[in-house]
Amino acid sequence: MSGDHGPRIIVPACFSALRRNPFLQIILVGDPAQLSLLLANTPSELSSRLSIHPASEVVLMDDPPAQMLRGKLDSSMRVALQLVHDHQADACVSAGNTGALMALARHVLKVIPGIDRPAIMTSLPARSGPVHLLDLGANVDATADQLVQFALMGSLALELDGVAQPRVALLNIGIESIKGSQQVRLAASCLEQAGTLNYTGYIEADAVFRNEADVVVCDGFTGNVLLKTTEGVARLMATQLREEAGRTLWRKVLAVLNRGLWRELGRRWSPDRYNGAALLGINGLVIKSHGGAGERAFLAALETAARMSLEDLPARLAQRLDALDGTHKAAR
């Protein structure tokens, strides 16, 4: 029900996801009247895998997360999380208020033992394939212990996704050991001493885009700034390129002749492909879509959820964290 565009883009994205994923089933949680209207022209071959679960309220983008724990007990967000809790769904996907989603996920699904605070992880485009970044704003700051937990969670999530010995780095403003805040320096010495992860040291923000690590760990404030800077710069450069390429008639003619290039760049530079951030550390699979996601982007978030639910990430994360955390604590 939420996000900038609401069910208007979510319902068509669900149609695409069902078409592309024959074993997927989707439960739309929200206002039945509004959803039924949009479902009126559901392709018949999809209708058996698409259902509505009623919820009478909606968490708004500016609702204070803490209030959502006591109020709006029948919000679509809370009801969707409850379906995951009750094993009626394998994952919850939301484009709504991030803070509220995190607060409700912690409340309804609980946090995996050994994790102080969950973190949000997404992938970013880089030179030779995606890089994973966490935290993205679940926590405005992070203690050294929490940064270490983020590193563990991110590394394990990538390992389960098929990356052998993911290279884990701590985001810092220099690569020398004396650089950075106290928390970052302390987290670095914990990770070095524990030796359980493939920890590669500090990474600067520009090196993230050269794939100098597979998992980049930072506090939520910094991660959010890095992510949004990426969006801002990419949009700025794409706009300037479009402008310059259409400045004269001659350039316009060349652009038409070169349309294969522009199509390919549009595909490579689309942020849609990277939509779908995982709330790691929650005892259940919760995927956050960008609030401004369009149909294609929301489809990417749905497919991230579908793929991750096959691996039962939260359960395997809990097992592995339990073992790793023991080793890690022993090493300290």
Next chain:
Amino acid sequence: MSGDHGPRIIVPACFSALRRNPFLQIILVGDPAQLSLLLANTPSELSSRLSIHPASEVVLMDDPPAQMLRGKLDSSMRVALQLVHDHQADACVSAGNTGALMALARHVLKVIPGIDRPAIMTSLPARSGPVHLLDLGANVDATADQLVQFALMGSLALELDGVAQPRVALLNIGIESIKGSQQVRLAASCLEQAGTLNYTGYIEADAVFRNEADVVVCDGFTGNVLLKTTEGVARLMATQLREEAGRTLWRKVLAVLNRGLWRELGRRWSPDRYNGAALLGINGLVIKSHGGAGERAFLAALETAARMSLEDLPARLAQRLDALDGTHKAAR
């Protein structure tokens, strides 16, 4: 003497700067033997405005800043700052160790009264002209009071540079008043209550590139991450564009026909134009060049120094801060 390329790029950049700025005089501080060799082929019309001031040591990129206060008393960096202190130079430009430059600048030139900690400000490319960002890493964290001081310094620097009522915003991970760290929220309420600046509220990192503010204020860790993310994304996109545009013979032919476009993009996207960050709050003009700056980029830093020295920014900043700080304190 420092930076990634040392005097090899600095000397030719000085030739260009002298050629382009007929009233500029440059003192090269460093090893006379090394510098004399590079000055051997100085164009005769420039030689009267270029001199060497000897310094026997060099601050290295990994020298701990604090140690530079006691050791390397004859480093080129320290001697150059001393020349500013002694009014033998109007500004000091360095491509060396940022932390050491800041520490030595504070030690040799002192901090303007009313400022707790100086900040580093640079300009970034955005949709409709440059945006100014501070702090860039002088301080890994910042209290609310320090963020307010950064806002005052950035706003005044822009005003002196001809921007009427610069729009000042605090970098945050959301624009709602409940978002962000405690320091950021506290700084926001100080700026709102003081009312001395054209404070426009929070800004998210993507909005920076849409010119939603003229001055963007954050702690040094965040600013450094924002700046380096900008560099990383810009380089990634430029590389991918070059790759795609040269993938087939047909595209290569079109690229040759469209060389005006590529030249123009090269110019617009070059980070060289934005080189030269000011150490605001220091009682003397100090400009930090990117360590990896090439000749053109170092020229930009030299010209920033030349332009700012005409305005005697530090003195005017001190006067205005004195007045404003009084108003600001009274308002609280």
